Amino acid sequence: MFDYSFHWRIAFKALPDMLNGAWVTLETAALSMLLGTLIALLLTLLRQQQNPLLRGFAETWVSIARNTPSLFQIYILYFGLGAFGLHVSSWLALLAGITFNNAGYLAENFRGGLKAVPDTQMRAARSLGMNAFQAYRLIIVPQLLRIVFHPLSNQMVWAVLMTSLGVIVGLNNDLTGVTQDYNVKTFRTFEYFALAAVLYYLIAKTIVLSARLMAWRLFRY
Amino acid sequence: MIEIDKVHKSFGDLEVVKGVSLTVNKGEVVSIIGGSGSGKSTLLMCINGLEPIQRGSIRVDGTEVHAPGTDLNKLRQKIGIVFQQWNAFPHLTVLENVMLAPRKVLGLSKQDAEAMAVKQLTHVGLADKLKVFPGKLSGGQQQRMAIARALAMSPDYMLFDEATSALDPQLVGEVLDTMRLLAEEGMTMILVTHEIRFARDVSDRVAFFRNGLVHEIGSPDQVIGNPQMAETADFLKSVL
Numbered sequence: 001m002f003d004y005s006f007h008w009r010i011a012f013k014a015l016p017d018m019l020n021g022a023w024v025t026l027e028t029a030a031l032s033m034l035l036g037t038l039i040a041l042l043l044t045l046l047r048q049q050q051n052p053l054l055r056g057f058a059e060t061w062v063s064i065a066r067n068t069p070s071l072f073q074i075y076i077l078y079f080g081l082g083a084f085g086l087h088v089s090s091w092l093a094l095l096a097g098i099t100f101n102n103a104g105y106l107a108e109n110f111r112g113g114l115k116a117v118p119d120t121q122m123r124a125a126r127s128l129g130m131n132a133f134q135a136y137r138l139i140i141v142p143q144l145l146r147i148v149f150h151p152l153s154n155q156m157v158w159a160v161l162m163t164s165l166g167v168i169v170g171l172n173n174d175l176t177g178v179t180q181d182y183n184v185k186t187f188r189t190f191e192y193f194a195l196a197a198v199l200y201y202l203i204a205k206t207i208v209l210s211a212r213l214m215a216w217r218l219f220r221y
Numbered sequence: 222m223i224e225i226d227k228v229h230k231s232f233g234d235l236e237v238v239k240g241v242s243l244t245v246n247k248g249e250v251v252s253i254i255g256g257s258g259s260g261k262s263t264l265l266m267c268i269n270g271l272e273p274i275q276r277g278s279i280r281v282d283g284t285e286v287h288a289p290g291t292d293l294n295k296l297r298q299k300i301g302i303v304f305q306q307w308n309a310f311p312h313l314t315v316l317e318n319v320m321l322a323p324r325k326v327l328g329l330s331k332q333d334a335e336a337m338a339v340k341q342l343t344h345v346g347l348a349d350k351l352k353v354f355p356g357k358l359s360g361g362q363q364q365r366m367a368i369a370r371a372l373a374m375s376p377d378y379m380l381f382d383e384a385t386s387a388l389d390p391q392l393v394g395e396v397l398d399t400m401r402l403l404a405e406e407g408m409t410m411i412l413v414t415h416e417i418r419f420a421r422d423v424s425d426r427v428a429f430f431r432n433g434l435v436h437e438i439g440s441p442d443q444v445i446g447n448p449q450m451a452e453t454a455d456f457l458k459s460v461l
Contacts, residue, residue, distance in 0.1 A: 146312065
């Protein structure tokens with residue numbers, strides 16, 4: 001029979017610690033997005049090169065990032081490299097793992113976005129006397145940004161959720177890490193993880209809503 | 222003056238322009254007519270260096286367009302071009318579309334660029350659409366905006382690449398009226414067009430292109446009214 005009694009009060013006592021953890025989660029995700037976006041731009045550029053080595057490198061990155069579990073990506077960075085004597089901290093392994101994943105997915109989005117801006121836009125810009133850099137900056141990139149904006153905000157949500165994988169490489173100060181610490185001390189698994197889930201949900205929803213607000217402000221056409 | 226001298230242009234193995242020579246003097250309006258694939262539009266793209274050429278030369282006011290040292294960005298400032306697919310910048314308002322190049326390329330102040338843009342947009346009858354995004358305009362309005370955008374650079378030459386071909390029939394007239402106005406003001410123009418009657422009305426000379434060559438050239442009354450070549454007559458019969 002159902003004889004579990006909920007103990008929400010002790011769970012709520014952990015809330016300040018969990019909120020601190022949530023901040024670490026958000027910071028890690030934001031940093032991984034920033035790095036991921038920069039690397040994705042670089043990968044997009046490399047994929048357009050004639051040199052097969054550069055192109056191959058970028059293609060391989062994108063392909064592995066998109067077709068293997070992100071759990072493995074983090075696991076290999078931490079324990080796999082550890083086996084070769086390359087020790088990185090839990091947090092760094094998590095950050096690198098998510099960044100690797102973000103870059104792969106975003107590079108694919110950027111490529112699609114670039115294809116969606118017609119060549120004739122470039123042609124029209126150049127015909128007005130703009131140089132290639134001006135044409136990219138003033139005409140192509142603003143249109144690209146709109147096309148990749150929603151994939152970008154989705155990936156940000158995804159990055160937040162992926163940080164929860166840090167716990168498997170021993171990270172204990174992000175939201176999942178803090179929650180897990182309370183869990184093993186008290187075995188109030190349901191309460192703590194339900195509370196953590198609500199916090200993740202709120203973070204994710206906040207990202208989606210602020211992205212929508214930003215899009216509404218930015219893209220008036 | 223635009224001097225086109227024995228120009229050859231290929232896309233891969235396919236030669237599209239096969240040694241065209243044509244001179245357009247200041248203040249002259251020259252129309253290029255002919256079937257599709259005859260190399261008319263391609264030649265236009267070569268004049269401002271949007272497409273490279275394989276042989277021959279094109280000189281604009283004495284500047285060799287396809288010479289390695291030529292500053293094409295500078296050259297393009299004095300050659301406006303209007304495309305078949307108008308190519309409005311969708312993320313900018315009508316006013317911003319027209320202001321952008323004068324500001325960023327010519328380096329005009331915001332006030333001066335805006336004044337120029339408003340002047341040109343008024344000229345093409347879009348003074349009431351300044352704050353609108355191109356997506357909200359009809360094809361004819363977008364094309365008139367594209368004309369204003371090119372004119373805002375104060376070009377010495379205007380090239381029109383089938384400017385009305387992609388428009389609904391009822392919108393063609395408003396764009397042709399704008400072009401006619403420009404011709405009457407003395408702008409040097411090269412029109413690639415399928416509007417034969419319009420070409421006859423506004424042009425000083427008409428060139429009939431066939432198989433990548435100028436097949437017949439002369440005054441509109443001569444080429445359209447009384448063609449000397451059988452192919453010209455056949456073409457005109459098929460489109461008129």
